[in-house]
Amino acid sequence: MHRENKRFAEGELSSIVIGRAIEVHRALGPGLLESAYQECLAYELxxxxxxxxxxxxxxxxxxxxxxxxxxxxxxLIEKQLVVELKTVEFLTDVHTAQILTYLRLGEFPLGLLINFHVKMLKEGIRRFAHTPLRIS
Structure with missing residues (x-):
């Protein structure tokens, strides 16, 4: 079912993931363990x-x-988009630092931090981009 070597436009891949995450959240609602959302989102993707x-x-x-x-x-979606899932009251600076570190260490261009412990999922989504430093 996987489309081999398909490259996605920057916003296209994150839009697909966000859409599927919203679908999972609508079906399950908040309050479950992170592992349940991870399993269901992986299935949807x-x-x-x-x-x-x-x-x-x-x-x-x-x-x-x-x-x-x-x-x-x-x-890790299509070897380019890091998705970190949380089920916490509030996203903090530590969560932001975590995903930014993952993007930097893995040299991944994009990341999504998704907190499923919210009433409306759009309130729990943060998107990050990583641009490698170029020293001349």
Whole structure:
């Protein structure tokens, strides 16, 4: 079902993910564990023909040390969009720092931070873009 090597326009992929996340939230509502939303959203995205990696390990490299399991991304979509899911009262600066770190370490261009513990899901979505530093 996955469309091999398809490249998405910057907003297209995040729009698909947001649409499917809204669908999951409408069906389940707030109040479940993060793992339930992750499972259902991954299912929806695969049904949409997207390549989805769950709990994707993101190693940390520091000098000569490589920590294989430094972090785990909740979802990595089409090898380019990081999706971090939360079920918290409020998103904080720590959540923002977490996804920005994932984007930087993995050199991923886009990220979505989605908090399912809200009445209307659009209130719980934050979009992030990562532009690598270019030193001349």
């Amino acid at each position: 695969k049904q949409a023909g997207l390549y989805v990696e769950r709990e994707k390990a993101l190693p940390i490299v520091y000098k000569d040390v490589k920590l294989e399991h430094g972090y785990r991304l909740d979802l």
